[in-house]
Amino acid sequence: MATYRALTDLFLPGSVMVDAGTIINDGPGGLLPAGWIPPVSAVEPLDSAAIQAYWNVGPVGLNGADPNISLSPWWMGRRWSNILVQAPKCRWVRQSDGSFVLQGGGESLGPRI
Numbered sequence: 001m002a003t004y005r006a007l008t009d010l011f012l013p014g015s016v017m018v019d020a021g022t023i024i025n026d027g028p029g030g031l032l033p034a035g036w037i038p039p040v041s042a043v044e045p046l047d048s049a050a051i052q053a054y055w056n057v058g059p060v061g062l063n064g065a066d067p068n069i070s071l072s073p074w075w076m077g078r079r080w081s082n083i084l085v086q087a088p089k090c091r092w093v094r095q096s097d098g099s100f101v102l103q104g105g106g107e108s109l110g111p112r113i
Helices: 048-057
Strands: 003-006 010-012 016-018 023-025 043-045 091-094 100-103
Touching: 003 048, 043 048, 048 100
Parallel strands: none
Antiparallel strands: 003 023, 003 043, 010 016, 091 100
């Protein structure tokens, strides 16, 4: 089972809308279908299955490793619904050789180009 935290409001398969900050998963009774592909910088992976799926997608160009991309448009603060959304701990970080490493849980998976 892969578990994620939504960093922005998301429209999920099955016409389901979740607020930023919501914990979602693909387990039995979860909101996500099995094999769901996590959108880079819109969710934070919270467990090993989610980290692996997030790493498999990889960073999307330079945007995938922009630490501020998930801040837009709400800037990780109080939104109109007064929900505080914390910045992700697991995120892509660009390395000096041009590769990307998933810091905050995915370092052992190695770099992505």
